[in-house]
Amino acid sequence: MRTINSKDITEAVKKAAIEANTLLPTDIYQALQEAYAKEQLPRAKHILEVLLENADLARQEGLALCQDTGLVVVNITFGQEVHVEGSLEEAVNEGIRRGYREGHFRASVVRHPFRRENTGDNTPCVIHTELVPGDGMQLTVFPKGAGSENMGRVAMLKPGAGEQGIIDFVIEAIEMAGGSPCPPLVVGVGVGGNLEVAPYLAKKALMRPLGKPGPHPELEHKLLELINRTGIGPQGLGGNTTALGVNLEVHPTHIASLPVAVNLGCHSTRRCTVEL
């Protein structure tokens, strides 16, 4: 048994929250640079240039990359041999609270979905835990803006729809979303499981760095090509760069089900992972 003090969790989450909101992940930054080099339409090229400049400024000045510093998702892989002293949930929320205060980030969370009073400190966050063997602990802090989150979709397809059905559903979701989720996008796709697992997989897919191989690289590649052929472009104002990458995750499912979920990540797909 290894004991982790909740104070250390708070400190780690605080730092990760500040870093996630001000430092664009290297893989996303590089993908934007590559897209900038390849983009043909002048307006689209100009927008990509602005996005790179935005990331540089945020890094240099400690400014939030985007004002929508999101509802934060914290994914925790939790070693079975770990004992947390104090409340894990409270420790994580306290880290978010402090990080958002110190970082001067916007409070974007309301306490109740239809009464809608702002909680004022961007908590509570959404916490997922996955139990794994061992005595390690890994936390991924993932601030997710609503512009892109609101454009996510889930469908229970018929198993006969197969790969083509998955492709059609993803493309439709992207065309419906247009410019609202701030393309160029990172597209997270979750296939399989059941009604709650597929969207979770889609969110987890967004946490995987671009270029890190997933279970179905050919399908990801095919989807990316089709998405970039839509012509939606950066900000929905036209161009060849509608998505920077597609990450797809799968899970075993029922003989009669083919759940598919799409979670759109914007060009400001922010994440920071820390080990404890």
Next chain:
Amino acid sequence: MDSRILIPPLTEDTIRLLKAGDFVTVQGTIYTARDAAHKRMVETIATGKPLPFDPAGQLIYYTGPCPGFGDHPIGSCGPTTSGRMDGYTVDLLKLGLKGMIGKGERSAEVREAMRKYQAVYLAAVGGAGAYLSRRVVKAEIVAYPDLGPEAIMKLEVVDFPCIVAIDAQGGNLYTEFNKGDK
């Protein structure tokens, strides 16, 4: 990029010159408002009381900024999705609002009203909040401070860059490139 300079209050003559796809830079005063502030403004209009600012000739910027700190008058302040304001926009256009700054497509009803009342819709680069915050030199809350980041602010902007996304003649960059947007 070559761009036309817009200094509110704007007149119909200026609006008529703008075409979808034009680059523009805004100078001077603009007002922020998003979901909750729009709801209150439209409720105020319904009761016949005056709004916190006169929208005639003005530009409303759909943003809920991060707070300012140190020598930053405002934190990150990019545009939010405009579609959520569609249901409130026509009432403001009737009062002479000349333009909105946001991101994403507008409803058919808003586009129609923009033609009727001669107004433009400008797209700012969504997610470029840090970049855009450098173009704001002064920020002051003018109404609804209880709404936190959704309060109405008066911003002084310098070279605030936008692209004309929908013009007052119905020219529309989104219908040109997006199928699904309403």
